[in-house]
Amino acid sequence: MIPENPDDLHILAGEYVLGVLDEPDASEVAGALATNIELRRAVTFWEEHLHPLSELASPAEPPPGTWEAIEARVTKPIPRPAASRLWNNIALWRWSTAGFAAAAAASLALWIVMTPASGPSFVAVLHPPQQDQAGWVATAGRSGLVVRAVTAATPPTDRSFELWAIAPGSTRPRSLGVIPPNGELKLSLLPPDLRDGATLAISVEPIGGSPTHQPTGPVVFVGSVKTV
Amino acid sequence: VLAFVDGLSHSEVAERVRAPLGSVKSWIRRGLLSLRRCLQR
Numbered sequence: 001m002i003p004e005n006p007d008d009l010h011i012l013a014g015e016y017v018l019g020v021l022d023e024p025d026a027s028e029v030a031g032a033l034a035t036n037i038e039l040r041r042a043v044t045f046w047e048e049h050l051h052p053l054s055e056l057a058s059p060a061e062p063p064p065g066t067w068e069a070i071e072a073r074v075t076k077p078i079p080r081p082a083a084s085r086l087w088n089n090i091a092l093w094r095w096s097t098a099g100f101a102a103a104a105a106a107s108l109a110l111w112i113v114m115t116p117a118s119g120p121s122f123v124a125v126l127h128p129p130q131q132d133q134a135g136w137v138a139t140a141g142r143s144g145l146v147v148r149a150v151t152a153a154t155p156p157t158d159r160s161f162e163l164w165a166i167a168p169g170s171t172r173p174r175s176l177g178v179i180p181p182n183g184e185l186k187l188s189l190l191p192p193d194l195r196d197g198a199t200l201a202i203s204v205e206p207i208g209g210s211p212t213h214q215p216t217g218p219v220v221f222v223g224s225v226k227t228v
Numbered sequence: 229v230l231a232f233v234d235g236l237s238h239s240e241v242a243e244r245v246r247a248p249l250g251s252v253k254s255w256i257r258r259g260l261l262s263l264r265r266c267l268q269r
Contacts (some may be wrong), residue, residue, distance in 0.1 A: 014260035
């Protein structure tokens with residue numbers, strides 16, 4: 001039973017994201033996500049705030065054979081969704097009248113709504129050069145780029161952190177902006193330099209960012225962008 | 229952190245810290261509630 005009280009709802013969402021719920025409760029939450037906007041909002045809130053914590057987990061090697069098992073599973077033919085067959089049905093289009101067109105438009109709209117968002121997603125973990133301790137996590141996809149501090153890192157007094165992207169094979173960093181003092185930078189558009197193999201770096205710059213459009217201070221965090 | 233990073237459930241956390249299941253649940257709830265207040269400020 002999904003609670004209506006906002007505090008209870010938020011706690012349930014938090015428990016869901018933490019992964020502490022038992023199976024029946026977790027699948028109830030998962031099922032309600034599609035229809036319950038408040039619940040979805042609460043789950044997103046917790047995901048955004050808790051996922052950077054995953055960085056704290058020590059890396060684990062998957063058991064041998066995992067990849068073969070995944071491969072065996074994904075190479076099975078995948079049934080095409082019914083809506084896209086309708087879309088490709090030539091006879092339907094040939095005989096379509098105004099009424100048919102309207103119905104088809106409606107099913108197309110449904111098809112578009114129900115097709116999961118695709119497009120590449122990227123992730124980068126930034127750490128100080130020659131060190132392993134993660135300092136920042138960057139995630140990027142169709143909804144843009146989010147860079148978040150994992151550990152408390154503040155620039156020296158009277159300095160700002162500025163984020164740079166270096167396209168694969170390029171040597172010229174391009175500024176993605178100054179990181180706000182709260183340690184979180186969000187860009188709603190994905191910069192073109194940000195793709196698999198690109199480098200993200202954070203340098204120390206004067207307040208408000210580098211005056212030369214190129215890094216002037218030391219690079220304190222660096223990480224490479226990988227497709228997920 | 230135990231629950232999230234190590235992927236433990238309520239009952240597994242209870243076992244790990246040797247505390248009653250009910251207490252673990254209420255600790256996590258209280259934790260989430262105050263964490264949310266602090267994050268939303």
